[in-house]
Amino acid sequence: MKLNKRKILFALSLICFFSVSSFAIGHPKREVRAVWLTTIGGLDWPHSYSQSQNSMARQQEELRKILDKLQRANINTVLIQTRIRATSIFQTTASSGNEPCDGCLSGFPGKSPGYDALSFAVEECHRRGMECHAWVVAIPVGKWNGVGCQHLRNSQPGIVYRIGQEGYMRPEDSRTAAYLARYCADIARRYDVDGISLDYIRYPEAQAKLPRADVGRANITRIVKAVHDSVRAVKPWVKLSCSPVGKHDDTNRFWSRGWNARSRVLQDAKEWMRLGYMDQEYPMMYFRGDNFYPFAVDWIEGCHGKAIVPGLGIYMLHPRESNWSLDDITRELYVLRHEGAGFCMFRSKFFTDNVKGIYDFVSQSFCRYPAIVPVMCGRESDAVPAPTDIKVFSSAGGANVSWSSNGKDLLYNVYVSDSYPVDVSKAENLLCVRRKGTSIAITKPMKMFFAVTAMDRYGNESKPCQQPCAKLPEEIKPGWYWVTHPLGR
Template identity: 55%
Template sequence: MKKIIVLIILFLTIGTPLYITAQTVDREIRAVWLTTIGGIDWPRQYANASSPASIERQKQELTRVLDRLKAININTVLLQTRIRGSVIYPSKYEPWDGCMSGRPGVSPGYDPLRFAIDECHKRGMEIHAWVVTIPMGKWNGIGCQQMRRKNASLLRKIGDEGYLNPELPQTADIIADICEEITKNYNVDGIHLDYIRYPENWKLRVSKQQGRENITRIVRKIHSKVKAIKPQIKLSCSPLGKYDDLTRYPSRGWNARTTVCQDAQMWLRTGLMDQLYPMLYFKDNNFYPFAIDWAERSKAGQVAAGLAIYMLDPKEGNWKISEVKRQLNVCRQLGLGQCFFRAKFVLDNHQGIYDYLRVFNFAQQGMDGFAYPYYSINNTVQSSGNAVSLINTQVPDPKQIRQDLPWIVSNGQRVSLPNKSEALDTDMILVKNLAGNAVATLVRHGNQLDIHTLPNGMFILYTLDKRGKTHRLAFLKKV
C-alpha cells in the first residue's frame, strides 16, 4: 500500500506530453545553485588585482555561464556569497574567501558580487545572495581563525571543522549583520540561507522545541534587519528535503523539523520566509510523498523543489534521466518550482539534461524576467518564449465580457497605461487570455506598453510585483 502514491504519479507522468501544466502560475521559479566554494561552478580561474587580463577572464567565464543558463530559461541564480565565514565581496565583517583570487583574505581586484548582479539583471534574471550560515569551515581556515580572534566562545569545534553555536544569541547578530550588509550595499533580489539548522553531528543538549526556537531566533533576526531596509527582498532557505515524518511515509531519521530543528514550513506560514528550496535529493517513496507535502503547505509563499541533477553523473549516482524528467513533471503538476544542484551538472549536459530543460522550461507559461528601473539593463520586451503560439487567445463570443469594464483602445502596436503605483517594485505587465492563461510578460516604458508581439484577441492586463502578486489593470482588445 505504501507504493500507491508513487505508482499513481508514475502512471500519470509516463507517456504524458512534455507540456504539463496542471496549475497555471504567474511565475514558476526556475533556479540553479551557483557554487563558488573551491570554484567548483565558478570561477575555474583565479583573478589577480595586478593582472587586468585575469580579471577579465574570470568575468567572461561567468558571463558564459549566465548566457547558457538564460538559454534554458533559468530565471533565478542563487550565488554562493558567504562561503565559510568568508565572502566574495569587500566586507567590513569577514575576510575574502580564496575562491576568487586563490589566496584567502586577498581581493581579486574587483567586486564579483556586484559584477554578477549586473550581469544577471542584464539578462532579466534574479540573483539571490546564497549565505552559508552556521558552518565556519576548517578550524585553521581563515573564517574560523578570524572568529577565534574576535569571539572564540561562539565557535564549537567538531572534528576539524568549526561551527557557530546556534544556542547563543550573538550568533544571530553575526549572521544578520552579514545579510544586512549585503542588502544595504547590493541590489540583490533575495537572501538565500543555507545550513540554517543544527549540524547533523551536533550533540543537542536542549529539547527539540528549544532547538527549533534557537534556529528560529536567527531567522527572525535576519528577517527583521533585511526587511527593514528593503521589504521587497525575498528571504529564502534550503531546508532538508523531508520536513518531518509523514503519516504513512517515515523520513528514516533524517528530516528538517525533528532531526536538525529546522522549522521551515512554520517560517513560510508565518511570513518569516518568502520562499523555500527544500533539498529533495531522493527518488521514489523518498521523493514524491514529501514533494506533495511541501506543495500542500506552500500556500503562504513559493516553494521550489531542489533537484539532485548531480546524480545523473556516473561518479555521483548514475540516475537515469527518466527519473529526473518524472520529478520535473510532477513538480510542475504540483505547482512547485525547480532548483538544480548544481550549475556545472546542468551545463555539462549529463544524459542530455541541458537539452531537455531547453524545451521543458519554455513550455511553462511562467513569468520570464524582471524590469529593473534602477539598474543598468537592456529595456527590451520580455515574453514567455513560444507560449503565445501554444494558446488560443481568440474569444468566440465577445458579449461574454462585461461591457462596463475599462477598455483600452489599441492600434495593435502600443497602448497607454494608467500611471504606475508607487507601491510597485517592477515595470512588468502580465498578459492573460480570457481563460486565465498567462500569455506573455511585457515591460512598460513609462505609461507606454509595446504590444506588437501579441496576436489579435482579447486579454486582461495585470501589474506584477517581485513576489509574483498581481492586480488587474484593464482589459485589452487587440484588432
C-alpha cells in the first residue's frame, strides 16, 4: 500500500520522538492542556466531607490547593465531574431533573454540602485563568437502588433499564435526549462554565444485545444533537465536548482489537464533529505503542477542524496499576504536540501527586509557558476590540500595570518581554491569560515591556496594545519585575 505524505511524516515523527531526551520542540501559544478532576467517591476531590462551616472551608481549601498546583503547571482546562450517577455537585432545579446531591461532598447521598460546589469550582478556575468545563456522565445512573437511579426511576418511569446491579438511561427513549438537553442547558444558563463535556454518551459495553448499528448510532446522535442545540440556544460560546472510547474504529494502519467507539458501543464521534455538534473531543486513549499512535492520528485526521484532546492514562504510571515508565507518556505528549493536538490527564490526583515525575516533566519542561486554548471552530473573528492606554505606575516594592477596556465580556492576556515591541506570537512572552480585571500588581524582578490583548469568549484575540516605550516612568525603567498575583487572588 502506498503511504501518503502524512503517514510518512507520522512514521518519521515516531522514530524521532522515541529519543525524547534529544528532541527539541517549540512551545505553542495555542494548546488545550486539560485534566479530568474526578469527584465520584472523592477520587481527586473532595478528600473530606462538608458537614459544618469549618469542614466546608477545609473542603474548599482542598480544591484551591489542587487548582494552584494545576495553574503552576500551566494547565488551562479543568473538566470537573458535575453529574456523577444521576447525582450532581450543584443544586439542581426542575429543569435539571431535581437530581439529588452526590454524597461525595457531604458524606450523605442526597444531602447538600452547604454551598454550591460547581459555582465555587468555576470561580476558582477563572481566578487562575483556567477554563472550567462541567463533566456530565450521561447514560449510567448508578446502582439500581442508589439514590440517583431511584430518583430517576420514580420521576421518569420507564426511562431507566437494568443491567446486573446497574441502571442506565434508555438511548432509544426520546425522553432521554430531552432530559439530558434540559440538564445541560440548565448548567449553561446558571453557571459561567466554559464547556460541557459528555461522558459515557454511548451504549453500555455490558449490554448483551445492541440494536442494529445504524439505529443505535442514530439514537446516541439524537441525544448529542439535542444537548448541542439546547446549550447553543443559551450560550453559543459554551463548548460542547465528549470523551469517546479511545479508538474510533479499525483503521488502515491498525486493528482496534474489537474495542472501539463506532462499532462496539455505537458512538459516532467523528460524525458529530463533521455535523458541528462537538467543538472538542477527548478520546480516552489509555494505551501505548501501536494501540495509541495510529489511533491518535486517526482522530486528528477526522476532526473537521475541531480540537482533538486525547486523554492520557497517566494512572498507568502507578506501580499498583500498570507501572508504565514516564517515557511512555512523554513520547505520547510530544507526538500529540507535533500533530497539533492537545492533551488531557486522567486523572488529576496522579498528576498533582507527581507519579513517576509526570508533574515535574510537564511543569518544568513540556509546559514551561502558559498557553491559550484554540479559537472555537467556526467562530473565528478579527473584530475583538483591543484594549488601550497601558499605564505603569510605581508602588511600594514594585509597580502596577493597568489598561482600559473597549468592550463587554472580554478577557485579557498579558505579555511581557525585554524587547520592544513585545512579540505576542510567542508563548514565552505570555505572563497571564484569561484575566478578567484590567490591572496587575508587580513586586519582584521581571522583564520590562508589557503588551495586552483582549479575547472574546470564543477565544478570538485582539491586536495588542503595546506599552508606549517613551512613557515609562524614569524610576521604573532600570527595573525588572515579577507578577506575584497576576490572576487577582
